[in-house]
Amino acid sequence: MTPVFFLLLMFNVRGVVLDPTARPVEGAEVVCGAGTVSTDARGRFEFPAADQCEATITKPGFAAKSASLTAASENSIVLALAPTSDRVVVTATGAPVAIEEAGVAADVFTARDFEARQFPFVQDVLRDVAGLSVVQTGRNGGVTSVFVRGGNSDAALVLLDGVPLTEPGGSLDFVHLTSGGLDRMEVVRGPESALFGAEASSGVIQLFTRHGDPESSTPHGSISYERGSFSTDHWMASLDGGLAGRIDYAFNAGQFRTTGEFPNDVYRITSGTANLGFHFSDSTRLRAVYRTFDSYAGTPGQVSYGLTDYVAHANxxxxxxxxxxxxxxxxxxxxxxxxxxxxxxxxxxxxxNGAVYDIAALIRTVPGPHPRVYLVRLVDPSTTAADPGTTLDKESVALFPGSGLSITDRTNAAYQGTLTHHGGGLVFGYEYERQAGVISERDVARHDNGVFLHEQFALTPRIFLTGGARVEQSSTFGTKFAPRGAVTFRLPKETFFRVSAARGIKEPALIENFARESFFAGNPSLRPEKTNSFEAGVFREWFGRRMRTDLAFFRNSFQDLIVFDFSSFPGTWQNIDRSWARGAEATGTVRLARHVALRGAYTKLYTRITRTNSFGQAGLELLRRPRNSGSVTLELTPRRWTVVAGGRFVGERQDNDFVFGVNRNPGYQYVFVSGTWQASRHVAPFVRIENALDEQYQEVLGYSALSRNATGGIRVTW
Structure with missing residues (x-):
């Protein structure tokens, strides 16, 4: 070999490009001087006959990065996820991947989306996601449930930076999930038990907290305050930055408080988040995240029916x-x-004190195999005659005193490995979890062990395979197997067609396993609920990627659903019910102009109960899952302004008021408008109007939603 050849080897600029989790990034474009190369499957690149340069590294879904490269050493470059990226998802496969290649239906909301909408709670953002039905018992502070693709409200797993927020068994009151301190939210629709185990039977919602920049030695922060209708006020403060190039930190705290629209309608929540990271090197990091809240809520009950409880409350x-x-x-x-x-x-x-209310209502019944019963209006209890076509129903309702304390905790440890290979990556791992609580004044606990394997592979540049499985072993229900598989075809004109099949499982709640009371007892032999799901979808980009559409068609079969069985004494829970849900989802985003964007979502959902121990319920639709629902959001960003206007509609749905026998809840529309003016670099006043058309409706029969309300405030950043 000639001396010239050895000289050229000495002056080769080479390196590797990694994602935030230290995994290689394939296909990243590296521009170094006049040369351009792409990284290989191992994330590596090389520029021959170069000793140094100022490089720019880009990859769709990641923030562009500039770096000084030299031939003197190996160059390691870590790309951050792009702040506005809404097509890269981590939750679906365990590693960052474009949604269209993952074979899933998913939505991503960034910190900018939360800031533009100004909603203080996560549930308000979830209402714009296709396939999700969000239901709240009344106003701020009312119990809030989320149904994903027709599944029960305890069938979706909610994670915070990988840690489950749901109680053992899957239940979660979404009302307390505040948006402060969040950097990103991913919503994956469809069973994900193949990755996450026995609570992700209908989908996964993962929240990612904001973290600081270790290179930012100057702290950055913000403080905001707003006040509005019904004596509502909300403050929030945040601070983030870095130290010595190795430590990053981010803190957030806030409080929301309102007296509400009705007696005993007060709600207060104080929350805080801390995110601390230590960077041993570009490839080794340690991160700690802590999030907490404390809340108080009055629970006035079915105020629409005049059944106001003036003293009940929850902490x-x-x-x-x-x-x-x-x-x-x-x-x-x-x-x-x-x-x-x-x-x-x-x-x-x-x-x-056991107050008794005498109430009356006019009821309209539509006859059929399953009669539909509608509330016409409430009337004075002294009324003696009904209007034509209606019946008069009088009831005496007693509100009984009571109390209840529930304490649950989850402790888990997990290992995950990711092996990148040519054309894809293999994710594998093990998870252990201990679930405990106080049930029937006893300390109870159970243990879960899970082993999982997941492969993401590009068979060709136009065929993507995704598949995996998890074996879940529980101290209560034994061993279960949860697989998932998908194939995606990349067609011409940026069109992706996907088909998938998956099985989801959901374990019982602790009370269903361990209760010991006089009139009911837990059942330690319960099997996990099971969901079999099939899906087909088409994603396409139009007009030079200015427009995106995603259509999905799915069918879910729910088996071994756990219900209470009164046939024996004491009563207990059994795996009895079966049901199904099938439907179609359509979502779309379009950039109409430089400062104008439009987003829409629509869901058509059919549900049916096929087997149950409840008399007369077989053949009915599932509770509180509307057949038709949708939303549209328009965002305007001219100069210093950000204006977001949105509308939602929810169609008629099956319900139960447990008072008059009403089982149909009419549809409703909801309109909101928010606006922010960037008065200066550091100051931005803002305003938000909710239920702008002052629609009178009930998401749950008997529980009035909040009427038109407005808040306004100011945000200061530095």
Whole structure:
């Protein structure tokens, strides 16, 4: 070999491009001087006959990065996820991947989306997601449930930076999920038990907290305050930055408070988030996240029916902690160790004196195999005659005193490895979890062990395979197998066609396993509920990627659903019910002009109960899942303004008021408008109007929604 050849080898600029979890990024474009190369499957690149240059590294879904490259050493470059990226998802496969290649239906909301909408709670953003039905018992502070693709409200797993926020068994009151301190939210529709185990039977919602920049030695922060209708006020403060190039930090705290529209309608929640990271090197990091809230809510009950409870209230406290260690061993292998803890305490107190209410209503019944019963209007209890076509129903309703305390906690430890290979990546791991609580004044606990394997592989540049499975072993229900598989075809003109099949499982709640009371007892032999799901979808980009559309068609079969069985004494829970849900989802975004964007979503959902122990319920639609629902959002960003206007509609649905026998809830429309004016670099006043058309409706029969209300405030940043 000639001396010239050795000289050229000495002056080659080479390196590797990694994602935030230290995994290699394939296909990243590296521009170094006049040369341009793309990274290979191991994330590596090389510029021959170069000694140094100022480079720019780009990859769709990641923030562009500039770096000084030299031939003197190996160059390691870590790309951050783009702040506005809404097509890269982590939750679906365990590693960052474009949604259209993952074979899933998913939505991503960024910090900018939360800021533009100004909603203080996550549930308000979830209402714009196709396939989700969000239901709240009344106003701020009312119990809030989310149904994903017709599944029960406890069938979707909610995670905070990988740590479950749901109680053992899957239940979660979404009302307390505040948007402060969040950087990103991913919503995956469809069973994900193949990755996450026995609570992701209908979908996964994962929240990612904001973290600081270790290179930012100057702290950045913000503080905001708003006040509005019904004596509502809301303050929030945040601070983030870095130290010595190795430490990043982000803190957020806030409080929302309102007296509400009705007696005993007060709601207060104080929440806080801390995110701390230590960077041993570009490939090794340690991160700790803590999030907590404390809330108080009056629970006035079915005020629409005049059944106002003036003294009942609930106190909730919640804490979640995670410790995560990320380490990359070379350019092809990365590993993560996670420790997590979540504790939830719910205390309900109702010291009322057993008040009795005499109420009356006119009812209209549509006959049929399953009669539809509608509320026409409430009337004075002294009324003696009904209007034509209606019947008069009089009831005496007693509100009884009572109280209840629920304490649950989850402790988990997990290991995940990611092996990158040509054309894809293999994710594998193990998870252990201990679930505990106080049930029937006893300390109870159960244990879960899960082993999972997931492969993402590009068979050709136009065929993507996704598949995996998890074996879940529980101390209560034994061993279960949950697979998932998908294939995606990339067709001409940026069109992606996908088909998938999956099985989801959901374990029982602790009370269903361990209760010991005089009139009911837990059943330790319960099997997990099971969901079999099939899906087909088409994603396409139009007009030079200015427009995106996604259509999905699905069918879910729900088996071994757990219900209470009164046939024996004491009563207990059994795997009895079966049902199904099938439907279509359509979502779309379009950039109409430089400062004008439009987003829409629509869901058509059919549901049916096929087997149940409840008399007369077989053949009915599932409770509180509307057949038709949708939303549209228009965003205007001219100069210093950000204006977001949106509308939602929810169609008629099956319900139960448990008073007059009413089982149909009419549809409703909801309109909101928010606006922000960037008065200066550091000051931005804002305003928000909710239920702008002052629609009178009930998401749950008997519980009035909030009427038109407005809030306004100011945000200061530095």
């Amino acid at each position: 909730d406290r919640d804490s979640a902690l995670s410790l995560r260690f990320d380490d990359a061993r070379g350019s092809r292998f990365a590993q993560r160790v996670t420790l997590g803890y979540h504790r939830y305490r719910d205390l309900f107190t109702d010291p009322n």
